[in-house]
Amino acid sequence: MKAKLRRMTNSKLFTLTLLLIVIIVIFEILSKGKLLSFKNIRSILQSVSVVTFLAIGCGMLLMSGNTDLSLGGVGTLGPMVLAFCIAAGLPWYVALIIALISCALCGLGNALMVNYLNFPTFIATIAMASISQGIAYLISGGKNIDMKDPTLNFIGTKRLFDFIPYTFIIAMVALVIYAIILRKTKFGRSILLVGGNAEASRLAGLKPKKISFILFVNASCMACLAGSLMCARVKTATTAGLSGSQFTGITAAILGGISFGGGTGGMMGALVGIFILNVFNNAMQLVGLSSYYQTVMSGVLLLVALIYDKIMENNRMHRAITAK
Amino acid sequence: MAHSLEFKNIGKLYPGVKALDDISFRTEGGKVLALMGENGAGKSTLLKILAGDIKQSEGIYLLDGKEQDFKNPHEAILAGVSVIYQERQMIPALSVAENIYAGFLPKKGGGIDRKTLYANAQKIIDKFGLHMDAHTKVARLSVAYQQMVEIMKAYSRNPTVICFDEPTASLSDAEISALFRIISELKEEGKIILYVSHRMAEIFQVADSIVVLKDGKYVTSMDVADASEEKLIRAMVGRDIGDTYANLKRNDKYGDVVLEVKNLNNAKVHDVSLTIRRGEVVGLAGLVGAGRTELVRAIFAADKVTSGEIILDGQPVHFKSPHDAIKAGIALCPEDRKEQGLVLFRSIRENTTMPVLSELKKGAFLDKKKEKEIAQEAIEKYDIRTDTMEKLTTQLSGGNQQKVILGRWTNSLMKTKLLILDEPTKGIDVGTKAEIYQMVCDIASQGIGVIFISSETPEVIGVADTIYVMHNGRITGQLKREEATEEKILALAMD
Numbered sequence: 078m079k080a081k082l083r084r085m086t087n088s089k090l091f092t093l094t095l096l097l098i099v100i101i102v103i104f105e106i107l108s109k110g111k112l113l114s115f116k117n118i119r120s121i122l123q124s125v126s127v128v129t130f131l132a133i134g135c136g137m138l139l140m141s142g143n144t145d146l147s148l149g150g151v152g153t154l155g156p157m158v159l160a161f162c163i164a165a166g167l168p169w170y171v172a173l174i175i176a177l178i179s180c181a182l183c184g185l186g187n188a189l190m191v192n193y194l195n196f197p198t199f200i201a202t203i204a205m206a207s208i209s210q211g212i213a214y215l216i217s218g219g220k221n222i223d224m225k226d227p228t229l230n231f232i233g234t235k236r237l238f239d240f241i242p243y244t245f246i247i248a249m250v251a252l253v254i255y256a257i258i259l260r261k262t263k264f265g266r267s268i269l270l271v272g273g274n275a276e277a278s279r280l281a282g283l284k285p286k287k288i289s290f291i292l293f294v295n296a297s298c299m300a301c302l303a304g305s306l307m308c309a310r311v312k313t314a315t316t317a318g319l320s321g322s323q324f325t326g327i328t329a330a331i332l333g334g335i336s337f338g339g340g341t342g343g344m345m346g347a348l349v350g351i352f353i354l355n356v357f358n359n360a361m362q363l364v365g366l367s368s369y370y371q372t373v374m375s376g377v378l379l380l381v382a383l384i385y386d387k388i389m390e391n392n393r394m395h396r397a398i399t400a401k
Numbered sequence: 402m403a404h405s406l407e408f409k410n411i412g413k414l415y416p417g418v419k420a421l422d423d424i425s426f427r428t429e430g431g432k433v434l435a436l437m438g439e440n441g442a443g444k445s446t447l448l449k450i451l452a453g454d455i456k457q458s459e460g461i462y463l464l465d466g467k468e469q470d471f472k473n474p475h476e477a478i479l480a481g482v483s484v485i486y487q488e489r490q491m492i493p494a495l496s497v498a499e500n501i502y503a504g505f506l507p508k509k510g511g512g513i514d515r516k517t518l519y520a521n522a523q524k525i526i527d528k529f530g531l532h533m534d535a536h537t538k539v540a541r542l543s544v545a546y547q548q549m550v551e552i553m554k555a556y557s558r559n560p561t562v563i564c565f566d567e568p569t570a571s572l573s574d575a576e577i578s579a580l581f582r583i584i585s586e587l588k589e590e591g592k593i594i595l596y597v598s599h600r601m602a603e604i605f606q607v608a609d610s611i612v613v614l615k616d617g618k619y620v621t622s623m624d625v626a627d628a629s630e631e632k633l634i635r636a637m638v639g640r641d642i643g644d645t646y647a648n649l650k651r652n653d654k655y656g657d658v659v660l661e662v663k664n665l666n667n668a669k670v671h672d673v674s675l676t677i678r679r680g681e682v683v684g685l686a687g688l689v690g691a692g693r694t695e696l697v698r699a700i701f702a703a704d705k706v707t708s709g710e711i712i713l714d715g716q717p718v719h720f721k722s723p724h725d726a727i728k729a730g731i732a733l734c735p736e737d738r739k740e741q742g743l744v745l746f747r748s749i750r751e752n753t754t755m756p757v758l759s760e761l762k763k764g765a766f767l768d769k770k771k772e773k774e775i776a777q778e779a780i781e782k783y784d785i786r787t788d789t790m791e792k793l794t795t796q797l798s799g800g801n802q803q804k805v806i807l808g809r810w811t812n813s814l815m816k817t818k819l820l821i822l823d824e825p826t827k828g829i830d831v832g833t834k835a836e837i838y839q840m841v842c843d844i845a846s847q848g849i850g851v852i853f854i855s856s857e858t859p860e861v862i863g864v865a866d867t868i869y870v871m872h873n874g875r876i877t878g879q880l881k882r883e884e885a886t887e888e889k890i891l892a893l894a895m896d
């Protein structure tokens with residue numbers, strides 16, 4: 078029991094939750110109670126959903142020891158295909174399937190470049206970022222495409238009890254499903270083992286390449302969903318789409334305690350990371366800082382997350398917590 | 402005046418374990434003090450404290466009568482303490498010379514004085530009598546030579562205190578004798594030497610006195626002159642273990658041929674043929690680098706095969722990956738526990754069940770209860786010293802890490818026909834070694850074929866029924882246990 082308690086307080090998740098609470102308290106005071114107002118909580122929940130999908134996709138990859146910088150581009154391409162197909166008169170679900178398939182192909186491309194051509198992940202996925210962004214431009218002719226579909230717009234804009242956005246509910250369901258996969262299934266376990274030591278895992282009968290393929294495709298599909306949800310809310314697929322937001326996904330995942338080196342982390346941590354990021358951004362707005370500051374602060378937050386990760390890593394290297 | 406080193410009431414607390422408890426002893430320059438004890442006794446922990454790598458929870462240590470408190474390894478090195486760790490800490494992409502002088506590169510102007518660097522490094526290499534070029538990248542060296550670079554690195558700092566943590570675990574005889582020659586020179590020069598090893602013979606060869614630890618506590622100390630193997634084992638293990646090899650209950654009923662290898666070839670293995678019957682223990686002897694690891698990796702499909710046949714249970718097989726080999730009933734317990742064995746930042750439980758995750762499925766999910774049973778079984782079978790199966794394997798002592806890997810490959814869910822053990826007793830203490838030998842025999846009695854690789858020739862002779870000797874990727878001879886002697890094997894190994 079005592080050991081369990083100690084393990085809990087030493088865990089990243091504990092530290093992170095504490096950090097989230099501290100941020101909330103500080104900004105609640107600074108914003109004179111505006112942060113936790115009904116309307117503001119609602120808008121935080123709204124913004125959380127997009128990041129959640131990105132963080133799931135990217136987080137799973139990070140845990141397996143990989144990363145993906147193409148998610149912004151892919152997340153722009155997906156909704157563009159979706160809006161294009163709907164404009165062409167296809168029903169929304171057919172359009173969504175086509176969008177998912179086109180994004181899955183991008184993921185497949187990433188996986189092929191990394192696993193068979195042995196390109197460094199960064200380079201391969203940055204290339205894919207431009208390719209997918211470029212195709213999005215080509216499809217739309219460089220313009221935004223309106224997306225007026227009653228079902229999608231309903232999901233994108235309406236809320237349960239006028240409080241909880243449906244997009245948020247969908248995102249949380251997805252997060253829980255992934256958390257269960259990660260903690261309870263063979264596949265989830267394999268992700269963490271391969272992330273921890275790919276060669277040892279291969280020698281123990283696991284299949285690192287197969288896992289990498291599945292996770293690259295999964296990440297691209299998640300980016301597609303993230304982009305589509307946003308597009309459903311604003312009722313247009315924009316050429317800017319999710320460009321650049323791959324970093325938001327990575328920041329949330331790393332803030333959530335998923336280590337850059339792979340092999341550790343979990344979805345609950347990611348959730349806390351997502352909230353830290355979104356509460357922080359929202360709070361900056363509330364206290365009246367311009368969006369330029371927000372951009373700077375996002376970068377700073379990512380740095381802080383990385384430094385924290387590095388320190389934890391060093392600590393782990395140095396045989397865990399030195400006793401006092 | 403002679404140098405002196407003294408530990409006073411050293412304690413070290415980790416969450417859940419007292420790794421060291423009230424350790425006090427003293428040693429002097431010009432002497433080799435051996436630290437002995439079972440896996441997890443606290444030997445490495447004590448050396449890490451002295452090296453400034455971790456901080457003790459209690460007690461002090463004095464060098465030349467002066468209390469020291471190193472905040473980090475750099476301080477310790479500057480004060481004349483060098484430790485060669487159990488786990489190699491090389492930078493593989495750098496040259497031998499750069500590794501030897503890492504952190505202490507000779508400077509000229511603003512840059513590195515490359516000429517001096519390589520000249521000095523080569524001088525040390527020659528002093529050790531090794532055939533090695535200071536410019537070679539460490540990644541390209543054999544494990545044995547990498548270990549020697551580690552030793553030369555410590556030596557180059559001209560330390561007052563030099564500590565060896567199981568230095569010979571991955572060395573072959575040639576390097577070991579070079580090492581012992583250097584140690585006796587260091588002794589002449591009046592250095593303080595601490596030496597950790599599980600190999601008894603070595604202790605009697607190099608040590609002057611012995612300190613025995615058990616479960617973090619000081620047990621006893623003695624001069625080598627007064628020590629005997631039995632006495633030491635009793636102090637370490639707390640009981641007698643008798644004549645290990647003579648007491649083995651062996652299997653003598655062989656079944657059909659389980660594995661036949663015909664003319665196997667790849668980059669490192671040349672024209673190898675051998676057969677193993679069910680219930681037979683086949684030993685592979687040879688010098689480090691003879692191609693034994695490469696041979697079994699080829700059988701296990703961890704490396705590519707260019708030509709030749711592998712026949713399992715009468716059927717030719719063509720595995721694409723270790724996954725296929727495991728499915729077909731082959732298990733390979735690898736030699737390098739850090740690179741190829743463990744997932745260091747996952748728990749003991751998760752490490753033991755890696756190859757049998759499919760067997761642990763209950764519906765879509767993993768059966769946690771059954772998984773815990775498998776992990777518990779490994780912990781008990783090999784006496785893994787830990788407070789919980791949730792401990793990360795990186796927090797285990799070297800020997801206990803090795804036991805986790807053994808536990809993984811011999812767990813009761815594996816449907817093994819052929820078990821391959823590559824240096825299974827590396828870093829394992831005497832008591833457990835005897836248990837592992839018996840376990841190998843028991844496994845054979847169940848009708849499983851076993852390939853047993855070891856660089857300690859007596860061990861191969863003691864355990865294996867049939868011994869193949871390898872040299873340069875070829876099999877140079879085959880002996881029955883009754884006819885095998887160390888001399889015969891050595892002759893074949895040198896070919």
Ligand SMILES: Nc1ncnc2c1ncn2[C@@H]1O[C@H](COP(=O)(O)OP(=O)(O)OP(=O)(O)O)[C@@H](O)[C@H]1O
Nearest residue numbers: 396415420440441442443444445446796798799800
């Ligand atoms: N970072 C850590 N966290 C928790 N426990 C640890 C940590 N590092 C070491 N230990 C524990 O301290 C004890 C002593 O370990 P140590 O490595 O000193 O053993 P050792 O005598 O060197 O054994 P071996 O012969 O196997 O190398 C072990 O029980 C080990 O599990």
Ligand SMILES: [Mg+2]
Nearest residue numbers: 445487798799
């Ligand atoms: Mg040790």
